[in-house]
Amino acid sequence: MDFAQLPAPSKVSAWLDMDALDHNIELVNQKTQAVKLRIATKSIRSIDVLRYIQKKTPHFIGLMSYSAAESLYLLQNGFDNILCAYPTLDTQSVVETLKYTQQGATMIWMADRIEHLRLLDEIGEEHGQKIEVCLDINMSMPLPKLYFGTKRSALMRKSDVKKLMEKAGGLSHINLDAVMGYEAQIAGLAEHIPGKSLLTPAIKVLKTGSKKQVSRRRASIVRWITEQWYQLKLVNGGGSGSMDFTSCQPEVTEITVGSAYYKPAYFDYMESMQPFLPAAGFVLPVTRQPEKGVVTCQGGGFIASGAVSADKAPVVHYPKGLSLLPDEGFGEVQTPFSVDNEVIKQGNMPRIGEAVWCRHAKAGELAEHFNELVCYRDNAPVIADGTAQVMTTYRGQGQCFH
Numbered sequence: 134m135d136f137a138q139l140p141a142p143s144k145v146s147a148w149l150d151m152d153a154l155d156h157n158i159e160l161v162n163q164k165t166q167a168v169k170l171r172i173a174t175k176s177i178r179s180i181d182v183l184r185y186i187q188k189k190t191p192h193f194i195g196l197m198s199y200s201a202a203e204s205l206y207l208l209q210n211g212f213d214n215i216l217c218a219y220p221t222l223d224t225q226s227v228v229e230t231l232k233y234t235q236q237g238a239t240m241i242w243m244a245d246r247i248e249h250l251r252l253l254d255e256i257g258e259e260h261g262q263k264i265e266v267c268l269d270i271n272m273s274m275p276l277p278k279l280y281f282g283t284k285r286s287a288l289m290r291k292s293d294v295k296k297l298m299e300k301a302g303g304l305s306h307i308n309l310d311a312v313m314g315y316e317a318q319i320a321g322l323a324e325h326i327p328g329k330s331l332l333t334p335a336i337k338v339l340k341t342g343s344k345k346q347v348s349r350r351r352a353s354i355v356r357w358i359t360e361q362w363y364q365l366k367l368v369n370g371g372g373s374g375s376m377d378f379t380s381c382q383p384e385v386t387e388i389t390v391g392s393a394y395y396k397p398a399y400f401d402y403m404e405s406m407q408p409f410l411p412a413a414g415f416v417l418p419v420t421r422q423p424e425k426g427v428v429t430c431q432g433g434g435f436i437a438s439g440a441v442s443a444d445k446a447p448v449v450h451y452p453k454g455l456s457l458l459p460d461e462g463f464g465e466v467q468t469p470f471s472v473d474n475e476v477i478k479q480g481n482m483p484r485i486g487e488a489v490w491c492r493h494a495k496a497g498e499l500a501e502h503f504n505e506l507v508c509y510r511d512n513a514p515v516i517a518d519g520t521a522q523v524m525t526t527y528r529g530q531g532q533c534f535h
């Protein structure tokens with residue numbers, strides 16, 4: 134997009150570059166065509182955008198949701214084949230999904246402990262229905278002094294899975310016939326984190342070692358379950374940063390992708406994401422100029438989740454030559470930027486009423502701050518899909534999921 138040409142919104146709002154989104158959808162499709170594709174809803178958080186991507190994805194198989202209440206909402210909105218990726222204790226929402234599965238919808242819940250399985254089994258028994266369950270295999274690489282990966286699932290070794298399967302033997306209202314092995318340390322960790330360039334070679338070496346381990350562990354657990362227990366309906370793996378790797382792993386039947394569609398700022402620091410284009414962000418109007426080389430915008434404090442560090446802050450996308458003030462950062466309701474001398478000399482000092490286009494560090498979290506994404510194509514607001522120039526977010530539909 135030529136941001137200089139775009140009509141500047143007068144209020145803080147979110148933007149979606151439809152040309153960039155189309156480019157990213159096409160690229161995801163090329164990279165993942167060997168397997169089925171599941172969209173990570175947490176990285177989109179908009180029914181409109183999910184439908185848009187689904188329509189353009191021939192090997193789309195379903196959604197990966199992030200909470201039970203959200204899964205129910207997706208079923209209510211006509212989606213099918215939902216894999217809820219994180220174990221839930223929200224009995225009420227699980228029960229409410231049963232009327233959809235009774236009518237033939239597929240809804241799969243995640244588990245890695247007997248408590249998760251017992252809860253689902255009790256619900257199944259009470260409602261006279263079998264509940265579909267997926268086992269989450271921990272793909273992290275524990276080293277003597279470093280844990281390379283995420284601490285989520287208790288199932289890392291075959292023996293962990295075996296123990297759980299044995300304990301689950303008496304549970305007659307669950308179908309345990311899916312496996313997820315998400316290699317977060319490959320798919321979601323950037324190599325070039327700002328201010329931490331000394332870590333780059335170590336992260337690359339660790340990623341290479343971890344890929345070998347992931348291939349071995351996921352394949353051998355899948356083989357073992359298939360031989361000892363039963364045929365699996367699906368083996369899910371991967372994320373945006375591991376598309377090339379995960380899509381060619383023989384044991385994987387489907388990959389999950391979310392962040393690649395918006396390509397938020399954190400993914401700029403990841404080598405595998407370079408061909409993707411920034412497609413979403415927010416715009417802050419310049420409302421003040423406290424001194425010669427500084428402009429202050431309204432809004433801005435949309436910091437991403439994760440370990441607290443500079444790479445969780447938004448970045449300025451346009452215009453160039455604006456830097457954050459380290460003592461203030463992206464503020465709660467106002468954000469000052471210092472303007473490069475060169476920019477001032479060229480007479481390009483941003484004026485009151487002009488827009489500063491920014492990008493969030495993470496994908497779906499952007500949508501938590503705005504009711505709608507204003508769509509642009511060919512340097513103008515555009516009717517994206519249907520009748521509106523906006524795509525409504527979960528928040529815009531009054532929804533809030535955790």
Ligand SMILES: Cc1ncc(COP(=O)(O)O)c(C=O)c1O
Pocket residue numbers: 173176197218315320321371372373374389390391392393496
């Ligand atoms: C279980 C799981 N699968 C896949 C992903 C990949 O999502 P994305 O493509 O948005 O990075 C994530 C992200 O955290 C995840 O938790």
